[in-house]
Amino acid sequence: MTAPYYSDDLVTLYHGDCIEVMRTLPDNSVHAVVTDPPYGLEFMGKGWDGADGFRRSLNAADAGRENAFGRASRTSPEYKAGRLFGEWCEVWAAEAFRILKPGGHILAFGGTRTWQRLAVAVEDSGFEIRDSIAWLYGSGFPKVKTVLKPAFEPIVVGRKPFSGTLTANVLANGTGAFDIEATRTAFANAADLAESTGKNQHAKFGTEPGQNNVYGDYSQTEMKDYDGSKGRWPTNVLLDDSQANELDAQTGISQSRIGKPRGAASGEGWGMTATGTEYDDAGGASRFFPTFHYEAKAPNTERPTVNGVQHPTVKPLELMRWLVRLVTPPGGTVLEPFAGSGTTLEACLIEGFDVIGIEREDAYLPLIMQRIKKPLQQSMFGDEFA
Incomplete structure (x- = not known):
């Protein structure tokens, strides 16, 4: 050897x-x-x-x-x-x-x-x-x-x-x-964290049919608790600062829309949930990637x-x-x-x-x-x- x-x-x-x-x-x-x-x-x-x-x-x-x-x-x-x-x-x-x-x-x-x-x-x-x-x-x-x-x-x-x-x-x-x-993408700030965790459906759900809304999981046999508070899920694209800045320049600033819950008409905030957890948060698209x-x-x-x-x-x-x-x-x-x-x-x-x-x-x-x-x-x- x-x-x-x-x-x-x-x-x-x-x-x-x-x-x-x-x-x-x-x-x-x-x-x-x-x-x-x-x-x-x-x-x-x-x-x-x-x-x-x-x-x-x-x-x-x-x-x-x-x-x-x-x-x-x-x-x-x-x-x-x-x-x-x-x-x-x-x-x-x-x-x-x-x-x-x-x-x-x-x-x-x-x-x-x-x-x-x-x-x-x-x-x-x-x-x-x-x-x-x-x-x-x-x-x-x-x-x-x-x-x-x-x-x-x-x-x-x-x-x-x-x-x-x-x-x-x-x-x-x-x-x-x-x-x-160990590889989650850190949130940009407290408002970014609150806006993300407030809207996502990877939280606790019941075991009755139709109550487990975690994508791809249809077991409905146990409570699920997908804690996203440590950061966003890691992606298969990794950026440096220059690429993050370029991405933000191209996408502009995105902002959550308060008071436009799920079920609203198209263009009025469809996809958001009326839970009172919406935040007036703004940021560029680079915050979704490891930078x-x-x-x-x-x-x-x-x-x-x-x-x-x-x-x-x-x-x-x-x-x-x-x-x-x-x-x-x-x-x-x-x-x-x-x-x-x-x-x-x-x-x-x-x-x-x-x-x-x-x-x-x-x-x-x-x-x-x-x-x-x-x-x-x-x-x-x-x-x-x-």
């Missing part, structure tokens, strides 16, 4: 190719995979993001093994880089699938030009594709004058199948469901530098904290096969999760160590921050 490059009570860091390292990790041993792999775009000419890096990884993984894809095809001039990227994604995703507990989720970032290969590879490796998350940001710029300005990155959401019911799997493995309570108040790309304070080396593709820390909370149970373990500068590892430490990281490139190991060795302290909300 590969010896860790570094290990303590919370972090295990391996130095090596992720496929080779993952093959030494036990089955059904982690709760979630949250990862930011190469996109197959040859970004800044980096070898780890191009065909040569993928061939190197696949050929090393095939050493002593039968190659189902045909090693010769990988070196032929007509072998498309996209096919090679997809093949490589399927191999590492298959290892992630094996290591995950039943019901465990994978969240994998992709590039807008190549994420279809990633999504197919994740599905072909055994995962159910459950959703996609779009991270919208405002700082992208076109590399040449003939392409569109990049403003979002997709995240593939997959889940390892499990047998039996979701409830039983959650109890047995801690996996299978999203942690909604991270940081620079759209990771700021310099989140880009460790050691001996003049920086990683070129660093995700914002708050974004990664939200993602690991979404799919990891309390006290769970996260696997990040592409540790990079260590953002996911730091996010896990702050959120109280164990984490296993793998990084192949020698130059980035000191960046990871700088992140995970810096002191953390408890925040007033019970989590940790640097």
Whole structure:
């Protein structure tokens, strides 16, 4: 078994190719995979993001093994880089699938030009594709004058199948469901909270026919209490400040209408309930989405530098904290096969999760160590921050 490059009570860091390292990790041993792999775009000419890096990884993984894809095809001039990227994604995703507990989720970032290969590879490796998350940001710029300005990155959401019911799997493995309570969208203010909770129907209802109005729940066998006071339900679109401001500029200010209850004529507030809980609240549409108040790309304070080396593709820390909370149970373990500068590892430490990281490139190991060795302290909300 590969010896860790570094290990303590919370972090295990391996130095090596992720496929080779993952093959030494036990089955059904982690709760979630949250990862930011190469996109197959040859970004800044980096070898780890191009065909040569993928061939190197696949050929090393095939050493002593039968190659189902045909090693010769990988070196032929007509072998498309996209096919090679997809093949490589399927191999590492298959290892992630094996290591995950039943019901465990994978969240994998992709590039807008190549994420279809990633999504197919994740599905072909055994995962159910459950959703996609779009991270919208405002700082992208076109590399040449003939392409569109990049403003979002997709995240593939997959889940390892499990047998039996979701409830039983959650109890047995801690996996299978999203942690909604840990990732709700905070209300803009007290009036926003009152307006939202006053109008929604996810409250207590009786057990007689017609008294349970929770959408999609027709059991009518027990009282339901869907407490939305902690924030709105998380969405599959994540915004930064610039995108939130743009959305509000386009939608304008929406305002609740007092005294126009359900049953009123069209255009007079149809859909509201005459309960006396309506509020004269106003706000832009961005309040319905998770909005991270940081620079759209990771700021310099989140880009460790050691001996003049920086990683070129660093995700914002708050974004990664939200993602690991979404799919990891309390006290769970996260696997990040592409540790990079260590953002996911730091996010896990702050959120109280164990984490296993793998990084192949020698130059980035000191960046990871700088992140995970810096002191953390408890925040007033019970989590940790640097």
